[in-house]
Amino acid sequence: MLLTQIDIGELNGLDMSRGFLETLSSLADADLTCDEAVKILRNRIRAGIVTYVARVDGQVVGTASLLVEDKFIHNGGRVAHIEDVATHRDFTKQGIGAALVHHATERARELGCYKAILNCAENLVPFYERLGFQRHEQEMRIDL
Amino acid sequence: MLLTQIDIGELNGLDMSRGFLETLSSLADADLTCDEAVKILRNRIRAGIVTYVARVDGQVVGTASLLVEDKFIHNGGRVAHIEDVATHRDFTKQGIGAALVHHATERARELGCYKAILNCAENLVPFYERLGFQRHEQEMRIDL
Numbered sequence: 001m002l003l004t005q006i007d008i009g010e011l012n013g014l015d016m017s018r019g020f021l022e023t024l025s026s027l028a029d030a031d032l033t034c035d036e037a038v039k040i041l042r043n044r045i046r047a048g049i050v051t052y053v054a055r056v057d058g059q060v061v062g063t064a065s066l067l068v069e070d071k072f073i074h075n076g077g078r079v080a081h082i083e084d085v086a087t088h089r090d091f092t093k094q095g096i097g098a099a100l101v102h103h104a105t106e107r108a109r110e111l112g113c114y115k116a117i118l119n120c121a122e123n124l125v126p127f128y129e130r131l132g133f134q135r136h137e138q139e140m141r142i143d144l
Numbered sequence: 145m146l147l148t149q150i151d152i153g154e155l156n157g158l159d160m161s162r163g164f165l166e167t168l169s170s171l172a173d174a175d176l177t178c179d180e181a182v183k184i185l186r187n188r189i190r191a192g193i194v195t196y197v198a199r200v201d202g203q204v205v206g207t208a209s210l211l212v213e214d215k216f217i218h219n220g221g222r223v224a225h226i227e228d229v230a231t232h233r234d235f236t237k238q239g240i241g242a243a244l245v246h247h248a249t250e251r252a253r254e255l256g257c258y259k260a261i262l263n264c265a266e267n268l269v270p271f272y273e274r275l276g277f278q279r280h281e282q283e284m285r286i287d288l
Binding site for chain 1: 164165168169171172173174175176180181184187188190191192193195211212213214215216217218219220224225227228249252253257258259260261262263264265266269272273275276277278279280281282283284285286287288
């Protein structure tokens with residue numbers, strides 16, 4: 001249930017001091033200065049990664065990212081990777097994460113992707129199933 | 145066990161007609177003309193995706209791709225995504241896939257990534273475990 005009027009758009013430099021890094025810190029440490037974060041944003045834009053934010057009254061309350069990969073397989077198909085979905089701890093349970101994932105998925109469809117994939121912890125599987133996702137392969141990880 | 149002398153390098157246009165697309169077809173359809181494949185390669189290079197190939201006598205016998213994502217979380221950490229690992233059907237069981245994954249993982253380490261991740265079918269989990277990977281999260285997928 002969406003209780004708050006939210007506006008979804010692309011992250012910009014001003015958002016860094018308006019709750020973006022605090023929102024991400026619910027996922028993992030995001031101890032960056034605004035300058036450091038802007039530099040990362042530039043690298044991501046250069047690589048074609050789109051960082052979406054949900055704003056309420058100009059403050060960032062959620063985020064999700066979209067990375068589109070052009071494949072050779074599937075006859076040149078495009079795959080959307082959804083990354084780093086997070087909601088600010090003061091705005092959980094209001095449908096913000098769901099709205100962001102839906103937004104990113106719709107954008108992926110417009111960009112011609114034939115599927116969108118993401119990796120999540122086991123406890124979030126039901127959340128993504130409610131959004132139409134299904135279990136697929138096994139994520140494997142190696143620390144470097 | 146590696147029975148063949150292989151050379152690993154980055155994909156170039158000449159590889160398209162030297163077994164690259166045939167190698168990928170062991171994963172999924174890759175019915176592309178060389179021109180189409182070169183166009184996709186350009187898009188991938190622009191996005192920073194590196195496509196490695198293993199060659200034997202100038203013929204492509206394996207491939208793996210590396211996509212490096214600059215994160216805001218983990219204090220600006222970098223994550224390596226390993227994609228589309230494939231071996232030509234005439235060259236399986238010779239360690240080519242393992243060599244390619246090792247090559248991509250080492251490159252990810254040099255580029256400062258703190259982890260490398262990939263998604264695979266359940267039957268390939270033991271293969272990746274032998275290379276040092278561990279089960280991590282659940283991949284979720286939605287068809288668009």
